[in-house]
Amino acid sequence: MVDPIDDIERQARQGSVSAVIQVLNERLADAGVRTRAVLDHGVLQLLCEAETPAQLDQQTLTEEVRYILERLSPQGIRRVNINSRIVREQQLLWLEDIQRDPKKQLLWSQEITLPPQNPLKRMLEDWRYNRMVEGAKPAGQSPTEAREQKQFWRGILIGGLSLGVLALLVGWALADWLGVPLPRPLEQLASPASPEVAEPAxxxxxxxxxxxxxxxxxxxxxxDGQSAQTSADWLDLASRWQRAADLMAQVPATDSRYTTAQNRTELYRENSNAALQQAERLR
Structure with a gap:
């Protein structure tokens, strides 16, 4: 089975902003930093939040983010604007807020440029991932192939039995017409019960x-949250964020992703509440 973490990193390399956020949050969790991001006119606007300014040291955090993103090398993302502020109530429109009044909203902001993507390295990573996926597939027949094979042999069995019974009945009728007495065992076999063929499980x-x-x-x-405009749009988003939170809460404690799932559950619920607040404002 392919590790879901590897799958998320692959999505991030393909340019998925949501996957990039998840990778950053997992790598920066020990530092107490939470991130959000949105792609705005070709620039990845990245918001980093923490409880204290010390956790948002500009040089340290910038280098850490640069290192993570350079290793991911997300497709289609070259320019990244890192914004930092003390954590506050969830806001889906945070980009508009910081662009309207950056001095009041932010501790600092810095833009970085990622190096060009290496096409040979990208091809090698895709090849390794495809090999890993193929290796994770179970050996043997697929369920469809197994079902078709069972139906094939079932048809042969039923067809053979039907021909045998037909031949026996024809022989019995011919012997009766000619007046030839049948042995008792043959009479008993003249009308056999139809065999029951078990349905394949x-x-x-x-x-x-x-x-x-x-x-x-x-x-x-x-x-979809980037294009939501009406109250109905935000209500639909709130419902979907809540559904995502409910699904994430189903991850059992024995799962290796349990800690990540708990963090995601809280984050998705915050997003749902924020979407509800935005829907109320637009009514």
Whole structure:
């Protein structure tokens, strides 16, 4: 099975802003820094929040973010504007707020430029990932192939039995017409009961992964949130963020992603509440 963390990093390399945020949050969690981001006119606007200014030291945080993003090398993202502020109530329109009054909203802001992507390195990473996915596939037949094979042999079995019974009945009728007595065992076999052929057991469908479902739902909600305009749009976003939070909360404590899932659950619920507040303002 492919590790979902590897899958998220692959999405980030392909330019998914939502996946980039998840990778940054996981790498910066120990420093107490939480990030949000949005792509604005070709520039990735990145917001870094923490409880204290010491956690948002400009030089340290900038170098850490640069290192993470250079290793990811997200497709289509070259310019990144890092904004920092003390953590506050969730705001979906945070970019408009800091652009309107950056001195009041931010501790500091700094733009960095990522180096050009290496196409050979990108091809090598894609090749390694595809090999990993192929290696994760179970050996043997697929459920569809197994079901088709069972139906094939079932058809042969039923067809053979039907021909045998037909031949026996024809022989019995011919012997009766000619007046030839039948041995008792043959008479008993003249009308055999139709054999019951057991239906093939249905192939169980794989159990959906609530972590992956929540990530995909949150990514779509984040994208649609950039174009939401009416109260109905924000209510729909609030519902989708809440659904993503509910799915993430289903990740069991035995799962290696449990800590990440708990953080995502809280973040998605905050996004849902913020979307509800925005819907109320537009009524």
């Amino acid at each position: 249905p192939t169980p469908s794989p159990t959906p992964d609530p972590f992956v479902q929540a990530v995909r739902l949150a990514e779509l909600a984040a994208q």
